Amino acid sequence: MSTITLITGSTLGGAEYVADHVADLLTAQGHQTDITNQPQFDQLNQDTIWLIICSTHGAGDYPDNFIAFANALADQNPTLNQLKFAVIGLGDSNYDTFCAAGKNIQARLLSLGATQLGERLDIDVSMTPVPEDAAEIWLEEWQNVLND
Numbered sequence: 001m002s003t004i005t006l007i008t009g010s011t012l013g014g015a016e017y018v019a020d021h022v023a024d025l026l027t028a029q030g031h032q033t034d035i036t037n038q039p040q041f042d043q044l045n046q047d048t049i050w051l052i053i054c055s056t057h058g059a060g061d062y063p064d065n066f067i068a069f070a071n072a073l074a075d076q077n078p079t080l081n082q083l084k085f086a087v088i089g090l091g092d093s094n095y096d097t098f099c100a101a102g103k104n105i106q107a108r109l110l111s112l113g114a115t116q117l118g119e120r121l122d123i124d125v126s127m128t129p130v131p132e133d134a135a136e137i138w139l140e141e142w143q144n145v146l147n148d
């Protein structure tokens, strides 16, 4: 079983609802979970698996609550060779910058040496009225990756 830190980036609350739902499902499967909605890089345990659930705002920007975390990664340029992570992005495909925040944080973590577990999920809220449904389907496959 794994210990997973769910890290949210959200302006309107949608990503937080997805995180709550995914955490409940992971806990039911026997994993340990912790949700942080105001992520501070220095306070995150890098021995846990980070599951980042982040929407996109502005024109491809991170939500406000996620900016300090993203800036810390940019400023500190930490080595994250031991870190394992996954990303769920929320966005709207009517924007050219569809799910840019999720894509950008994935690229940043990879560039810092972290290892990605499973494919990134991009949830298109214009096509998926209940984002938790898409996350639930993704989670079935991700649990196999966790249990490998």
Ligand SMILES: Cc1cc2nc3c(=O)[nH]c(=O)nc-3n(C[C@H](O)[C@H](O)[C@H](O)COP(=O)(O)O)c2cc1C
Pocket: 009, 010, 011, 012, 013, 014, 015, 016, 055, 056, 057, 058, 059, 060, 061, 063, 090, 091, 092, 093, 095, 096, 097, 098, 099, 100, 125
């Ligand atoms: C002002 C505004 C700007 C947005 N910009 C983007 C964008 O650039 N790219 C994208 O994929 N989605 C964009 N979206 C869609 C949001 O990512 C989507 O509504 C998401 O579900 C919001 O998640 P949240 O409730 O966690 O903040 C934008 C939404 C708003 C209201």
